[in-house]
Amino acid sequence: MLKKKLYLATFRFLRLDRNLTFQASSQFEADDIRTGISADEKTIKIASDLPAMQSSSPAEPEPLVSVEGHTGLLRVIFLSRISPMKNLDFAIAVLAKTKCDVQFDIFGPKEDLPYWQHCEQRLASLPSNIQYQYCGTVLPVDVRRRFAEYDLFLFPTQGENYGHVIAESISAGTPVLLSDRTPWRTLERDNLGWVLPLDAPNAFAETIDTYSKTSWQERQEKRTHMLKFSEHHLCAPESISQNRDLFFDLVRERDEF
Numbered sequence: 001m002l003k004k005k006l007y008l009a010t011f012r013f014l015r016l017d018r019n020l021t022f023q024a025s026s027q028f029e030a031d032d033i034r035t036g037i038s039a040d041e042k043t044i045k046i047a048s049d050l051p052a053m054q055s056s057s058p059a060e061p062e063p064l065v066s067v068e069g070h071t072g073l074l075r076v077i078f079l080s081r082i083s084p085m086k087n088l089d090f091a092i093a094v095l096a097k098t099k100c101d102v103q104f105d106i107f108g109p110k111e112d113l114p115y116w117q118h119c120e121q122r123l124a125s126l127p128s129n130i131q132y133q134y135c136g137t138v139l140p141v142d143v144r145r146r147f148a149e150y151d152l153f154l155f156p157t158q159g160e161n162y163g164h165v166i167a168e169s170i171s172a173g174t175p176v177l178l179s180d181r182t183p184w185r186t187l188e189r190d191n192l193g194w195v196l197p198l199d200a201p202n203a204f205a206e207t208i209d210t211y212s213k214t215s216w217q218e219r220q221e222k223r224t225h226m227l228k229f230s231e232h233h234l235c236a237p238e239s240i241s242q243n244r245d246l247f248f249d250l251v252r253e254r255d256e257f
Contacts, residue, residue, distance in 0.1 A: 173223035
C-alpha cells in the first residue's frame with residue numbers, strides 16, 4: 001500500500017498522465033481513476049472489459065451429479081491468487097459460521113507464503129461440517145471447466161478493477177458470493193449471485209446456508225439462466241462496440257495530432 005501511495009504521489013507530481021487516455025471498465029473504475037490520480041475527466045473513456053473465453057469446455061457444462069445423487073453437500077470454490085487482497089482468510093472465517101455441510105476447495109498460486117500459513121491455521125480449526133483441500137493452480141484454459149464443477153464461487157475480495165475471474169465463474173454457470181468491492185454490483189438483480197459488504201460476515205454465512213437448502217433442480221435452473229446471461233451479456237455487442245470505438249477514437253486523435 002505504501003509503494004502504491006508513493007507511486008501515485010510521484011505520478012501526480014511529474015504529471016505523467018499528460019497525453020494519456022485511461023480506459024475504465026465501469027463508472028465505478030472511472031471514479032477511482034479520477035480521484036486516485038486527479039485525471040481530467042475528458043481523458044477517461046469507459047469501455048467494458050471483455051472476458052477471456054479461452055476454455056475448451058462445452059457451452060453448457062454437464063451436471064456432475066444426478067438428482068438421486070444430490071446429497072446436500074455444497075461444493076464451494078475459491079479460485080484466485082492467495083494474498084491478503086483476495087481475502088481467503090475472510091472466506092474461511094465465513095465458512096466457520098455456517099451450519100451446512102460444505103466441500104471447500106482452494107485453487108490459486110501461494111503468492112504470499114506467510115499469509116497462506118495464516119490461512120492454513122484457520123483452515124485447521126474449521127468445524128467438522130467443512131471439508132477442505134488446497135488443489136493447486138489452474139491453467140487459464142481450464143478455469144471455466146473447473147468452475148463448472150462447483151455450486152458456488154466464494155470471493156470476498158478486498159478490491160477488483162474488473163474481476164475476470166468473476167466473469168469466468170458466471171460463464172460456467174456457477175453463482176458468485178462476492179464482496180461489494182468490485183464493479184459487479186447487480187449480481188442479485190441479475191440472478192447471478194450475491195453482493196455483500198465485508199463488515200457483514202454473518203450475512204455471507206447465512207447466504208451460504210440458505211443456498212445449501214436449494215434443490216438440485218433449482219441449482220440447475222440457476223446454472224442454465226447464468227449460461228444464457230453469459231452468452232447474451234458478457235460479450236454483448238455494446239461492450240464490443242465500446243472497445244472498438246475507444247481504439248478508433250485514439251487512432252483518429254493521434255492522426256489529428
